[in-house]
Amino acid sequence: MTGMSSDADARPPADTVNRVVTELRERLGERVSTNATVLEQHGHDESGWPVMPPDAVVFAGSRDDVATTVTVCARHRVPMIPYGTGTAVEGHVQALHGGVVIDLSGMDQVVAVNAADMDCTVQAGVTRKQLNRHLRDTGLFFPIDPGADASIGGMTSTRASGTNAVRYGTMAGNVLSLTAVLPDGRVIDTGRRARKSSAGYDLTHLLIGAEGTLGVITDITLRLHGLPEAISSAVCAFPTVRDAVEAASETIQTGVPVARVELLDELQMQAINRYAGLDHPEAPHLFLEFHGSPAGVAEQAETTQAIASEHGGHTFQWATVEEERNRLWQARHDAYPAALQLRPGARPVLTDVCVPVSALADCIADAQRELERLPMPGTILGHVGDGNFHVILLCDPESADDYARAKAFNERLVERALALDGTCTGEHGIGMGKMPFLQAEHGDAVAVMRSIKAALDPHNLMNPGKVFQRA
Amino acid sequence: MTGMSSDADARPPADTVNRVVTELRERLGERVSTNATVLEQHGHDESGWPVMPPDAVVFAGSRDDVATTVTVCARHRVPMIPYGTGTAVEGHVQALHGGVVIDLSGMDQVVAVNAADMDCTVQAGVTRKQLNRHLRDTGLFFPIDPGADASIGGMTSTRASGTNAVRYGTMAGNVLSLTAVLPDGRVIDTGRRARKSSAGYDLTHLLIGAEGTLGVITDITLRLHGLPEAISSAVCAFPTVRDAVEAASETIQTGVPVARVELLDELQMQAINRYAGLDHPEAPHLFLEFHGSPAGVAEQAETTQAIASEHGGHTFQWATVEEERNRLWQARHDAYPAALQLRPGARPVLTDVCVPVSALADCIADAQRELERLPMPGTILGHVGDGNFHVILLCDPESADDYARAKAFNERLVERALALDGTCTGEHGIGMGKMPFLQAEHGDAVAVMRSIKAALDPHNLMNPGKVFQRA
Known part of the structure; x- marks a missing residue:
């Protein structure tokens, strides 16, 4: 080099x-x-x-x-x-x-919406919620949801994903092309609006996830998706995290095109109950969402419930009406603030490993064992359809020891994920925090x-x- | 440079x-x-x-x-x-x-099939049909079908796609990672088996479609898909190519997850009837395939038939039993040899533009007008769900003029596609044939x-x- x-x-x-x-x-x-x-x-x-x-x-x-x-x-x-x-x-x-x-x-303009082609072009500063408000009357939506109301430029630069990547993919699969200013000031377009092309090197994907180190992305052309005719949501408790993960994997392998499937561990459910005054069983849960036709969604939910039951799933609740769905999923959306409330004023440390789905239950079990040895609380939150999960560790901001132990926990978790053919970061990116792991993951x-x-x-x-x- | x-x-x-x-x-x-x-x-x-x-x-x-x-x-x-x-x-x-x-x-080994993770690793010389034979008992399949029984390495290098990219994507969306020997002999792995990662630059996509100009791909880890529980096929005639294209676009916009939707123009249908002794109406056709649950597939076919009827679609035939489906689709599979038989001994010239779907009907109409002025026959065959279509021009191999006019036809078609925000090649790649267009398409x-x-x-x-x- x-x-x-x-x-x-x-x-x-x-x-x-x-x-x-x-x-x-x-x-x-x-x-x-x-x-x-x-x-x-x-x-x-x-x-x-x-x-x-x-x-x-x-x-x-x-x-x-x-x-x-x-x-x-x-x-x-x-x-x-x-x-x-x-x-x-x-x-x-x-x-x-x-x-x-x-x-x-300030570059917050939706430049064009091509409803017939199910794509749009936005300036880099447009946020995902702003874009979806703009699309409201088109019957289309932009599905990638990393939690924060991030800008499309930032989401592109970190190769972001989130809760419904299992169905709709990550930013890597939803950016058709982009415009960027290169480090010397030249401006390039990396592609056109055709939905596929075999013309030359794929500069689009080179800039997606480059974290602003190869240029400044100024405009992005995105794939959009049809708003599902029907949506249904479900919540289900399981005896163990492993049961929940296995139910999720089997659901996907069976071909159910689940739109979201999120794991929350026992402590995370306790945190949510306390934070929002809810009374979910204090057990590991899956939060699910299905998109499709009314008949299709009902079929998906039935198949999933049958699989969940075989893995000890219980207290299956589901909802199709919007307000009820929102009420059910609010618990998931509250997960992060609820976790922070477990130790008010704490400094959170977030992990982000992603492993092949078949290795996920083992990887999470390891993490749970290590968690028990830590002095600070930590909850587990997983995009289990992708094999990606986060541990939220709540460190005392005054304690150097807390932070050092959280760091060591993350290092061991990454080491384990790499040994399982996984990655140190499923969706957050390298930034400064994951730099020490890049060489171990990618070698030459x-x-x-x-x-x-x-x-x-x-x-x-x-x-x-x-x-x-x-x- | x-x-x-x-x-x-x-x-x-x-x-x-x-x-x-x-x-x-x-x-x-x-x-x-x-x-x-x-x-x-x-x-x-x-x-x-x-x-x-x-x-x-x-x-x-x-x-x-x-x-x-x-x-x-x-x-x-x-x-x-x-x-x-x-x-x-x-x-x-x-x-x-x-x-x-x-x-x-000779590098024709399927190295690993990870059924639980719905992925596999193959050596570059494995062909797509060989892989699907190998997967037969797993309930999984590799969907990308460019027609030829190409090697996975070659398909990766040309960013190939084909008839069911509309549902399953192209090679760009189905390669998880790869191993390549760089021009100086170093060997690199571009990623791991995790289904997503935000760790560093995307070298996987840089090598996909690089046509062997950046290194030799030796091993590829692929996403696999669950074999659909049910498949149904349909064939439908339309008054005009525009009607057929509009019916296809509307079907997709309605959210029908159509697995294949292929356009064949009138001359191509004549060629097929003659080649295989069939009696399809000599009119533009859509050939469709639906994948899903039995109920889902029936629902998809019904919705599609209703949309097709609104666009003048007639003589709708459909089949769910495997032999009948194969019989129905055989006509599509025979399209290329059938076209060649229109002028035995001819030298074929193939175009490959891809445009936004909303521009497809116009782009094809232009191509049809230009075709009428040519001395040689030419048929149209389109992966219309992606906006990609091929014109097969049948040149007299002895006629320099035929070849020059076919070349000029292709140049005008590419020019038109670029003006419509499309690409000179949807799935074939640049090779030597499309080099003159790369600069016009990608600029700086x-x-x-x-x-x-x-x-x-x-x-x-x-x-x-x-x-x-x-x-």
């Missing part, structure tokens, strides 16, 4: 920053901010990583604003960090080496990734210090 | 070739052939491009054989061309600059593709002269 400069390994000198800010102000005026509060706000995501403020923030209103900013920064070799909603969880937007944050939240392929980074960003200016250890 | 050497732009000198062959024979013995017939066989695919034989063929039996071959060739700067079944159609395997063809057909993105090529294959040794014009 050669050719990656270390120019950006330190913060740029103050006079360079001043020249860049002056030049950007000449071109972009009020869009450029060096206000301390603004810098502070843009120096962190939702992870536990400390705030690392940039030297300036540009509030981009257009692709031209982005290209201008990138061109000026590139000329002066000043780092750039694309920023959407700041809801990443692995230290994705911290300005580790200073430089300019490019805030894309990391050198290839670095060659690509060096070819497209030879001065290491795009979100430096993320994804890869410094060169 | 810099750094791409032109070392491979001419055939390597005879003494270099001799040294390489000698060295390869020392290491691989009988696996190395310079037999003229073998070279001839490996110097062409199924396109009309002339035979361009390599200097030698290595029949690789293992990943080590591939790595050995690549290492030796790389040291001597001799071109390498990966070869599967030779069923590509754009001049993908012709040894334009001589060198060594690496024939992977081609320079980025070239940078990646230069970073990973600085001496332009991997399948040189394909995808890109020479540097």
Whole structure:
């Protein structure tokens, strides 16, 4: 691995920053901010990583604003960090080496909705909830739901997924093409609106999940899906986590096109009951959702209930009417705040391994055994259809020991997931938090990734210090 | 675009070739052939491009054989061309600059089937029919069907799809990870068996569709799908191609998860009737297939029939029993040989544009108007659920004028498809045949593709002269 400069390994000198800010102000005026509060706000995501403020923030209103900013920064070799909603969880937007944050939240236009083709084009700052509000009358929706109301640009950059990836796929399967400003200011389109193409290298997928290290994504063309005619939701308790996971796997193998299938462990259910005054059995649960025709949905629910019963499932509740469905699923949506309330003021540490579904029950059982040895509480929450689960560890923010033990727990869990042919991150991305695991997971392929980074960003200016250890 | 050497732009000198062959024979013995017939066989695919034989063929039996071959060739700067079944159609395997063809057909082992995870790992030479025979008792299948019994490695390298991509996606959505030998002989795995990951750059998708220009794919881990409990097939005639396309689009928009929906124009139906002694109405047709539960499949067929009727659909036939389904679909499977019989001995020229579905009817109507002006017959065959269609033009092999007019027809069709936000190739790939269109389709993105090529294959040794014009 050669050719990656270390120019950006330190913060740029103050006079360079001043020249860049002056030049950007000449071109972009009020869009450029060096206000301390603004810098502070843009120096962190939702992870536990400390705030690392940039030297300036540009509030981009257009692709031209982005290209201008990138061109000026590139000329002066000043780092750039694309920023959407700041809801990443692995230290994705911290300005580790200073430089300019490019805030894309003002690029919030839905550029086109092509209902007949079931696609749309949005600017990077459009959030997923905003997009779905915009689509309300079209009979279409954008299904990817990572929890936070993240921007489509950010979701693309982290290869996000969430609760219904089991049915609708991840961002990798739902982005048709995108427009990006490269590290030298060139603008490229990676594809067209055709639903498939065999023309040349797949730059779309190269930029999906690149976490802003290869360029700034400004526009995204997305696949949309037809709103299901009928939706039904179900909740079911199980004797053990293993029973719940096995019921979920068997349901999927049977061919039931389940739209969501979420695991919540016993402690997570206790947390939810306490948080929302509910009285679910304090046992592991599956939360399920089915999409289809009314007859199809009923058939899916029946098949699933039969499989669940064979695995000891009990207290099966289901709902088809919207308000009842929402009431039933509210418990799942409350899972994160409910977990935080188990230890008010705690600093959460989140894991994100994903393993082949056949290995999931074992992987979770290991995690549970390790959890019992920890001094702090931790709940388990899983997108079990994909083999992906999170442990939410609640650390005392004052306790270095708590944090060290949570970190060690995560390391062991990743090690175990890799041994099971899994990944250190199913949907959160590498950021700064998962960098130590990239080499263990990808081996020599990391050198290839670095060659690509060096070819497209030879001065290491795009979100430096993320994804890869410094060169 | 810099750094791409032109070392491979001419055939390597005879003494270099001799040294390489000698060295390869020392290491691989009988696996190395310079037999003229073998070279001839490996110097062409199924396109009309002339035979361009390599200097030698290595029949690789293992990943080590591939790595050995690549290492030796790389040291001597001799071109390498990966070869599967030779069923590509754009001049993908012709040894334009001589060198060594690496024939992977002997790497034909299904390495693992993980039924519980609905995935499998195969060597690159396994063909899709072989894989489905192997899977017969598992309740699973591999759906991608490009027509030819191509190798999985070749299908991966051309980002192939075919008749049921509308339901199951293309190779891009069905490869979980792969192993490849890079141009310098290094071996990398691009991912693991987890169904999703956000860990680092997506090298899997970078190699899918790279047409052997970035390395030799040796092993592929594929997603599998549950064999549908029930299948039903339908055939329906329409007054016009536009009616048929509109019925297909509306069916998909309504949310019917149609598994296949194929358009055949009037001349293609005439050809089929003549070829197989059938008596379908000589009108545009849709051939459909539905997968699901028995109730689900019946519901899908009913909804589709209702929509078809609204668009003038008539003579709706459908079948659920396997023999009847096969009989009904045989006409579609015979489409290509039937078209060839319209002009025995003709040299076929195939187009492959793909446009947004809403533009498909217009694009086909244009093609039909242009077809009428041509001296040779041409049939239309479309994967209309994806917006992809082929025109099969039957040229007199002795007529340079026929071929020139077919080429001009294709150029106009691509131009029109690009203007409609489509692609020059939906599933065949660029090879040599579509190189003139890559720049028009991708603009500045081609320079980025070239940078990646230069970073990973600085001496332009991997399948040189394909995808890109020479540097």
